[in-house]
Amino acid sequence: MLKNWWYCAGWDHELSLGKDALLARRIAGESIVLYRKPNGGVVAMEDRCCHRQTALSCGRKEGDSLRCMYHGWKFGPDGRCIEIPGQERIPQEACVRSFPVVEKDNWIWVWMGDPIKADPALICFAVGPGDPAWNIKTSQLRVDANYRQEIANLSDLSHVAWVHDQTFGGTNAWSTVKSKHTLRPRGLDTETWLRGVPAVRFVQHLFPVGTLVDMCFDVQMTLPCNFIMHLKIFSAGSNTEGPSDGQLLLDTYSCQAITPRDEDSVDYYYSWGASRETDSPGMTDLLHEVIGVAFLEDKRILEAQHQRMKEKPDFRTIDYIHDAGPGKLLWLLDKFLKEEAAEQASVVEG
């Protein structure tokens, strides 16, 4: 998996100082423990004591530090061992790998590669639940599928018509619409306009029967697998290109960070909510509820797919028109994977 990238390790409120929380995560094949220092800063280190390998997440926070509760070795927030009970000398090599951490948009981001390259500017844009302009609720989910499947799922919204027929669906327009894909250096933007169509099913009851709308799904995906969607619903206007000239009925942001745990599972941290301007009582609860249902719809499909792919790893599949988005983004992923592999090889040779 990609190493020199930011991975989401969860929501900031999971690292509660009140609960003195230690968070154990599996990220890109590594076991990580996270905790919050008294000053609020977040520490991430390998969840493995350098003495006998037991999980530091079974340990105890002591101020800025973390003590392994097997034999009491204590590690500073940089991972360096600062106390070995019963022994004065602390070996130079007694340290646990630590990882750069940044909190942004109420997500905790961990850099899994070379710390020197950990540039916070590389973290994807998002709108967090703390943003005062939006009323956003959060949740999370485990899915037993490979993250490449998630990338493919999220970069082709035509699946909405089928997987989410009872939630986000409600129009056939998904099949024939042309999305506009724009490759970015580290991701893919996809803009999709559905015009003069019924609204997504779960809000249809809010409008008079037969109401048609214009909807804009403005999606920014960033590798490894982060999905930021700005969804706007307008009353149906007359424009067939460019912005809708209808009235803005509902303006929402859904931010989704999907973190590969290993080749067979991901942790999914997601949110949704309406802008303060277009919000109404119960609206964000409705969004929160329906996205929870919809992600179980995805989970069922993706886990079945994952099983089938493991049964026949060499099965030859057939592509079609809507695979353009997934194709571009997986191509970009593979490009970066190859670059990192080449870099790694040159380091080893050097």
Place this chain on the structure above:
Amino acid sequence: MLKNWWYCAGWDHELSLGKDALLARRIAGESIVLYRKPNGGVVAMEDRCCHRQTALSCGRKEGDSLRCMYHGWKFGPDGRCIEIPGQERIPQEACVRSFPVVEKDNWIWVWMGDPIKADPALICFAVGPGDPAWNIKTSQLRVDANYRQEIANLSDLSHVAWVHDQTFGGTNAWSTVKSKHTLRPRGLDTETWLRGVPAVRFVQHLFPVGTLVDMCFDVQMTLPCNFIMHLKIFSAGSNTEGPSDGQLLLDTYSCQAITPRDEDSVDYYYSWGASRETDSPGMTDLLHEVIGVAFLEDKRILEAQHQRMKEKPDFRTIDYIHDAGPGKLLWLLDKFLKEEAAEQASVVEG
């Protein structure tokens, strides 16, 4: 596993039109989805979309066809793709493997090999619950054992005395009786007479204490692993060979189709019931109840055996006299497996 053979995929009532049922099965290492067309016909195809491999059993029946509910590809009952939402061109190779299906004796049979060779005459004889001459009830069971163990178990009924001591047992005659084995082209017939013995334990309370009976177990086994037993109980007669000259007290059929899912588990579809002529109130319920208990007795023994075999795959076992039936049938199985392998090799070379 054998490919050019019929495998039982379940009871016909499982494919209810009322429930709009899709059935997902694992048969001989393949994932299969089954559904019933509006005209009642049954379709079986690989449970894997040719686009992105997700399970078609998560899909939706539409008339005769099946739609994958990931991206909406629609497949006719022959597996050929007939609609790709958003794309006019349907590639020639866009099809899912379909399997010949026959319904017979209320079982659904699927042919796992070359469709050209799918001759319904090869399906084993059975007496289904729909046969008006018999009052038969059905059930099913998963057993975590290899199907070769099931073949060996069912082709040597001497195990009845021990495994089923509290159900089908009740006499020591099993140990010393000589069964008559007759190899058929695709299976083995075994006829066993127990004469002047106590009845099988679960019906002993129906007769006066000390009643002796003649019992005939007439078994037809057909590969891969189907077991049809005609059990007749007579009052004890004077004949020591050939048919009993006692009075026919109970005449029953038990039909059992055991389908290997993979090397480690089977699905077991079974039935039992009395002839209308010898039935009495509650009799078929009694048979249905006792066979359910007895198959849990088998399940316990076979699953323990399976574990032990996996622990020591090279353990050298010791044969004895009652292994004749299992020996013949497993020999036949191996012969067909070798033939299919040779055929496959010649196809590959050719």
Place this chain on the structure above:
Amino acid sequence: MLKNWWYCAGWDHELSLGKDALLARRIAGESIVLYRKPNGGVVAMEDRCCHRQTALSCGRKEGDSLRCMYHGWKFGPDGRCIEIPGQERIPQEACVRSFPVVEKDNWIWVWMGDPIKADPALICFAVGPGDPAWNIKTSQLRVDANYRQEIANLSDLSHVAWVHDQTFGGTNAWSTVKSKHTLRPRGLDTETWLRGVPAVRFVQHLFPVGTLVDMCFDVQMTLPCNFIMHLKIFSAGSNTEGPSDGQLLLDTYSCQAITPRDEDSVDYYYSWGASRETDSPGMTDLLHEVIGVAFLEDKRILEAQHQRMKEKPDFRTIDYIHDAGPGKLLWLLDKFLKEEAAEQASVVEG
């Protein structure tokens, strides 16, 4: 794993004659069945019929013998087959491997190697619940960890201060104390004195606030992994070496036999109790309760450690001063493992 060694198979009361118990165990990678003969003697044999490998623990005790309940083969307590229903001839090789068994200190001990070498004198010293001088209660636990981890855990009690902070802990003295390790031919003795310290936490409420005590942890470990601890608590005396001159407040024995099932799990048979002389109402119940809690504390740490070790089998760990005990005992284990491997190789060559 070591073969020419005694392994504990459980508590004697588990082989109840009243319940006609058959015990299935996994010991050092072998499946074993144990039962008690009418005269009270215990039989251990491989839990695998030599006919078709099914588990003899699904079988039936018949006097001194054990009958396989698949096809009725009957085995004497020496493992030799003595009856094959339906066949007069009993092949010479029809026998199940049997294992020497000794009951000692209410534990059942099984010798997993060459029976000729099975010397009962090699069984470790212990104080059983049947010893009239002590009031001892027993229990057991499964831990999903490798037995080498258990050896390391038990031969370095400094972990008590951290893992068992809320139970056996209560003093920092563990970190700096010097234990006296004495290697024995088949194990390691460790004597640890803590002087002028608070008592172990779970009995602190029994004494006036601020009470200091002298405590002696006298531990005998014997390979593969047996742990016998004599713990004495005295009022704090003035001696800084040798026996305490304080008053003996509590005198206890805890005996623990840890049996490797396979590379990934152990069965833990343990006891604790006070001497009749220092016992008081509820004291042994207190010991029994707290050791149950403490062993769940160990289980959590060891199972997390086991997971981490499997994730990175080649991870380089760092040793420290308290690894002396584990180092000595694991060195001894490896010495014996090498000796047995060499012996085995010479037998094969010879």
